[in-house]
Amino acid sequence: MRAEALKRRETNRAFVLMEYYGYPRRDADASGYGYWLAKLEQFGGNFVEAEMVKAFLSSDEYRKRFAQ
Numbered sequence: 001m002r003a004e005a006l007k008r009r010e011t012n013r014a015f016v017l018m019e020y021y022g023y024p025r026r027d028a029d030a031s032g033y034g035y036w037l038a039k040l041e042q043f044g045g046n047f048v049e050a051e052m053v054k055a056f057l058s059s060d061e062y063r064k065r066f067a068q
Helices: 003-022 030-042 052-058 060-064
Strands: none
Touching: 003 030, 003 052, 030 052, 052 060
């Protein structure tokens, strides 16, 4: 595997995990991790176009963290 492809693959994997640790503050479940990794790769690693952050911020799980 070429160095650039390896870097992109590992960066995408780390980014998906970071989203789970950062927003819902938990480990990624297998199906969710697979979904987001595939979507991120579909958009060439562009998380804005993949709407990842938007989806995590608007999730019920994230919003319940701040409910009073």
